[in-house]
Amino acid sequence: MSEQLTQIPFMPAADISALVKSREVSAREVANTMLDRIAAVDGAVSAYNEVTPELALAAADAVDAALAEGGDAAVALGELAGVPVAFKDNMNMVGTHTTCSSKMLANFQSPYDCTAVRRMLDAGTIPLGKLNMDEFAFGSSTETSAVGRTFNPWDLERVPGGSSGGSAAAVSAGLATITLGSDTGGSIRQPAAFTGTVGLKPSYGRVSRYGCVAFASSLDQIGPFSHTVRDNALAFSAIAGKDPLDATSLNLPEDDFVAACDAGATGDIKGMRVALATDLLEQEGLDPRLKAEVLQAAATLEAAGAEIVETTLPSTKYGLPAYYVLGPAEASSNLARFDGIRYGHRADDAEDVLDLYMRSRKEGFGPEVIRRIMIGTHVLSSGHYDAYYTKAQKVRTVIKNDYEAVFARADVLLTPTTPDLPFKFGQYDDNPTAMYLADYYTIPVNMAGIAGMSVPTSLIEGLPASVQIVANHGREVDLFRAGAALEAASAFPYASVPVASSGLV
């Protein structure tokens, strides 16, 4: 194999597309390199639920054919052309299953393409497959998957985070250049932090949710994982924008996100106002080493010309309680569609229709899904609705107001992404609700509908450490600028992941 091909798994997207477009390597060679690597490495990581060699090679051949022919089709190929990608297994892609890592959808075949997936494919990317996740995205470790564990590439005894654990682990292990995940309460940013990848939760409405199996429709957003901030901006630019098939998608300013990265990477952040929430940094349970990462990141940005603003976000501690009302409430409604009639698991030999519903759902759903449906059903039931659901919606207003106060004085907010470094398998088996705290710093961002990005900053005892950058609704451009500045200063060694050298031939 050529020297260039061995570099593909950890090569920035723009470099891959440049090699492909200059025809130094073919897109087919890129696809085969990645498929070989998945065959060699994914046995240890288990990021993939399904690998799609036929789709990958067909997409690669289409890119190569366009280049061979020249003309408009070749000219139209951008910096994602020939770039290996993969998708969380809650996004439909024709020719694949969409299982949500649940027995309920084990045999479900995608009848159409998710819009975000379609937009990635239209950019000439190479689809390698579908990625493991917590069942229906309920979890923070990917341990609730009915398919099995995904392992953290930095330490195989630890979880990759969740719910988009497969999407995070695949990028981290060099098994895809860019992946898409979904984030309802932290399901992109927390696994990104655990795996040393860049993960973006866009503003609500930025990215169409069409074709992504719904969890909590007022909170869900699709976003990219990548090794670099710039690759993240490339993917985000491709998937963002109004979609007639999702009425909640918005026409927001299409800033030049890649240019923002290039500006940030050269240290152009003069005048950017960066907030630190002092109360969040004093929060009990925060690993002091992760607090230090946030302070270091602030110092880095300040040295590059940013102005540091001290703020507080007192409502943050109520984000989790409100989320564990609103999330399950919306989920219990969304998951009512799984009734064994039109798709999904159907129990055998039902006596009547109620028996069919009761047994199909019980057999198809795992324990965490059942817990959340039960909670959601309870908080929405008459007599409890105001005490829980309406109250949680009011908390949501308070959280929104807190962020509005911050963003009146600052462009971005720096916080920890997670209170802890990646934990070991089974750590929360006896106390599933204790794991909910993993999303302490990410949940309020979803509640307010604003944008957040996790950026890796260093290794602590061989495990990735990250910070979260938060920006106001529609201001991803600030995330990319600040994120690229942090990345340039910290030079996180993503290609030194322990599985990096395995499977290279």
Added chain:
Amino acid sequence: MALTTEEVRKIGLISRLELSDAEVEGLKGELNTILDYVGQMQELDLDGVEPTTHSTALADSLRGDVAVPSLSQEAVLMNAPEARNGAFIVPRIKAPGQSEEGSA
């Protein structure tokens, strides 16, 4: 205000989940732990605060009254547990000998 066994059983029925007695007991403990936790919201004075149903100020999003292609019948039925002659096949609604309508 902790949930009782009977209440958990009822939530299971409304949720259309068949639960064993042991599962009901296990869920009772777990659900009460979660409800205790979310009870922290009671600390906040929320009088006069308007609830937020959606984070963004959404306006009605209307499309033109124009017919556009939708999924084919084949695509719609491809994941059916059972389908025949362009229709979803479902088990009988009533158990044999049952005289009233199914309770669903």
